[in-house]
Amino acid sequence: MKKEYWFYIDSFIHISIKKNNALLYNPYTGKILEYKNNPQVLKLLSRLLLPRNLRVVVMTEKELSNSFIGNFVREIKRSFMGDLLDCSFSDGKPVQMPPHVKIQKDTTYLNNIKGRSVGEKVMDYLSEISIYLNDRCSQDCHFCGEAYRQFPCCHCSRLLGRANRRLNIRLVENLFKEIGGCRLGNINILGGDVLSYPDLEQLTELLNFQNIPHSYFAHYRNIVGHEDGMEQVRRLITEQTQFMVPVSFPVEKEKLRAAFEMLRSIKVQFRFLYVIESMDDFHEVERLQSEFPSVSPIVRIFYNGNNRAFFEENVYVDREDIVAKIPHLKTIYMNSTVNRSNFGKLTILPNGRVHANVNNPGLGILGKDSIYDMLTKEMTTGKSWRKIRKHVTPCKSCVFEKLCPPLSDYNTALGRNNLCHIY
Ligand code: SF4
Ligand code: SF4
Numbered sequence: 413m414k415k416e417y418w419f420y421i422d423s424f425i426h427i428s429i430k431k432n433n434a435l436l437y438n439p440y441t442g443k444i445l446e447y448k449n450n451p452q453v454l455k456l457l458s459r460l461l462l463p464r465n466l467r468v469v470v471m472t473e474k475e476l477s478n479s480f481i482g483n484f485v486r487e488i489k490r491s492f493m494g495d496l497l498d499c500s501f502s503d504g505k506p507v508q509m510p511p512h513v514k515i516q517k518d519t520t521y522l523n524n525i526k527g528r529s530v531g532e533k534v535m536d537y538l539s540e541i542s543i544y545l546n547d548r549c550s551q552d553c554h555f556c557g558e559a560y561r562q563f564p565c566c567h568c569s570r571l572l573g574r575a576n577r578r579l580n581i582r583l584v585e586n587l588f589k590e591i592g593g594c595r596l597g598n599i600n601i602l603g604g605d606v607l608s609y610p611d612l613e614q615l616t617e618l619l620n621f622q623n624i625p626h627s628y629f630a631h632y633r634n635i636v637g638h639e640d641g642m643e644q645v646r647r648l649i650t651e652q653t654q655f656m657v658p659v660s661f662p663v664e665k666e667k668l669r670a671a672f673e674m675l676r677s678i679k680v681q682f683r684f685l686y687v688i689e690s691m692d693d694f695h696e697v698e699r700l701q702s703e704f705p706s707v708s709p710i711v712r713i714f715y716n717g718n719n720r721a722f723f724e725e726n727v728y729v730d731r732e733d734i735v736a737k738i739p740h741l742k743t744i745y746m747n748s749t750v751n752r753s754n755f756g757k758l759t760i761l762p763n764g765r766v767h768a769n770v771n772n773p774g775l776g777i778l779g780k781d782s783i784y785d786m787l788t789k790e791m792t793t794g795k796s797w798r799k800i801r802k803h804v805t806p807c808k809s810c811v812f813e814k815l816c817p818p819l820s821d822y823n824t825a826l827g828r829n830n831l832c833h834i835y
Contacts, residue, residue: 418502419471419485421460421494423510426744428811429457435811436493442738443491444731446811452480468506470499511745534787535594537797539756542600543587545615546578547762549605551633553660555714559687560602561771562821563712565658566629568604569762577762578604581611583779587760588618590783596622600656602629604762607641616648627654629685632671633664639674646678655682656710661693663700672704685710689719715825723831727822730833731812739815747800747814754796754818758786768796771824804829 421427426437434457436445447453460467476482476496488494497506542564549568553559560567569577599619603609606628619626628645635642635657645653655675659668675682684707686697694711701709713719713727739747746752759767764778766786772795775786790797799819801807807816807829816832823829 415473416499417471417473417476417496418468418499418506419460419494419496420468420506420508421488422492423467423508424741425493426741426814427457427461428814429454429461430809430811430813433811436488436491437739437744437815438491438493439739439741439744441492442735443493444735445487445491445493447484450480450484452478453484456481456484466508467494467510468508470505471496534791535591535784537756537791538591538594538596538758538783538787540598540600540758541587541591541596542602542757542759543579543584544602544604544759544761545584545606545609546576546604548576548578548608549603549631549634550637551605551631553631553658553687555660555687555689555716558716558825559712559714562715562825564600564602564629564656565685565687565712566602566604566606566631578609579760579762579764579778581614583764584615585618587778587783588622592622596624599624599626600629601626605634605638606630607634607638607645609641612641613644613648616645616653620648620650620652623652625652625654627656629656629658631658631660632668632684635671635674636667642674642678646680649678649680653680655680656685657682658685658687659700660687661689661696663696668700669703672707683708683710685712687712687714689714689716690722715822720826723822723826724833728831728833729816734812734815744814747816747818748802749800750797751799752818753820754799756797758783768794769821771821772796801829806830806835810835 421436424439426439428435432449432454434447434450434454437443456469459465459469476485485496489496544567547567547569549566556567559565599622601615601619606612607630609615657671657675684700684704686693686709688694688697688711697709697711701707713723715723743752754769757768759770760778761767761770765774766776766778766781767774768790775781775789775794801813801816801819804819807813810830812834819829822831
């Protein structure tokens with residue numbers, strides 16, 4: 413009698429098939445198997461993935477004697493991704509339940525159900541708000557007009573001749589009332605020069621009342637020039653308060669030291685946010701860190717239009733970078749439905765315009781449109797929270813699509829969706 417086996421691939425194994433390529437990934441070991449232009453393996457994987465098969469198929473000894481299939485099955489067993497079971501040991505086909513991904517309030521899903529809407533709990537999604545209080549600043553960082561589009565950083569409109577707009581404190585107060593029940597993880601307070609915001613003390617009281625971690629972004633040269641503003645904040649510092657201190661190059665070391673001393677003297681948590689554009693800047697960061705070893709640094713690379721090679725070397729990912737991160741199953745599921753960089757975030761500019769991401773069109777105006785309506789708009793028609801790789805070229809044709817880091821503002825700045833050495 414011909415011997416038969418159940419061949420199965422575990423339900424937690426991530427399988428991706430794109431055109432003639434296939435990838436299998438074990439999130440518990442980080443092991444990746446890749447198959448290129450191997451029709452036998454692709455056919456077998458497609459069979460396993462048929463909904464009726466639930467990743468379990470019958471395999472005969474004859475099939476296993478095929479060298480491609482035999483090697484594939486051995487690799488799967490060796491990588492703890494699946495196994496063979498003698499059919500004679502079971503009365504029927506074994507069943508397993510591969511997960512089906514959906515977000516709780518998925519718009520496509522809810523739109524098909526009578527009486528349900530995306531707005532039911534949309535406020536629960538809100539996790540971080542960045543509030544640009546003003547666009548006034550006396551510094552002249554050359555990256556001012558662009559850096560804030562690549563990573564959280566201060567920004568003023570001086571170059572456009574429109575400086576001096578600021579958010580009315582009443583609008584901020586109403587905003588906090590509106591988001592009162594949300595499970596926010598962080599609030600960023602940025603300018604311009606936040607320390608020159610006239611209602612800084614009142615704002616700090618409002619922030620403390622929220623009892624949510626909050627970060628003031630204040631450039632080191634602005635800290636040195638604003639002892640009065642620092643004094644207002646000092647009186648109201650809590651464990652939830654943090655200062656993010658952008659440091660641009662070339663650095664004025666005396667001023668950086670003075671900013672460091674001032675922040676240390678008021679006993680607030682703070683981090684230096686180094687904005688670098690080259691390897692020379694990075695070496696300078698290393699030198700500065702040896703001078704300020706107690707400060708935990710954040711290094712952000714600014715794309716200035718001329719440092720693409722620096723990006724290719726330091727930001728672009730390759731296969732090893734992706735594998736080294738060992739993406740968790742939850743990460744893979746999230747990557748298939750939402751953009752983890754953008755999801756849950758809102759940014760409010762000094763003119764009151766609210767964005768899910770400043771690189772995309774606004775969702776409304778603070779004070780005119782409710783946060784609830786704006787979040788619902790982002791969930792249904794927005795371009796930021798749901799911007800995922802499976803919808804963009806060339807990532808939609810790449811087997812790494814769900815393992816790769818989400819599309820970020822660097823993709824927008826460099827004008828390409830794949831900052832990688834793979835595709
Ligand atoms: S300190 Fe910030 S807001 Fe001021 S010029 Fe520099 S980047 Fe712009
Ligand atoms: S960036 Fe896109 S093309 Fe490159 S590896 Fe990731 S998913 Fe593939």
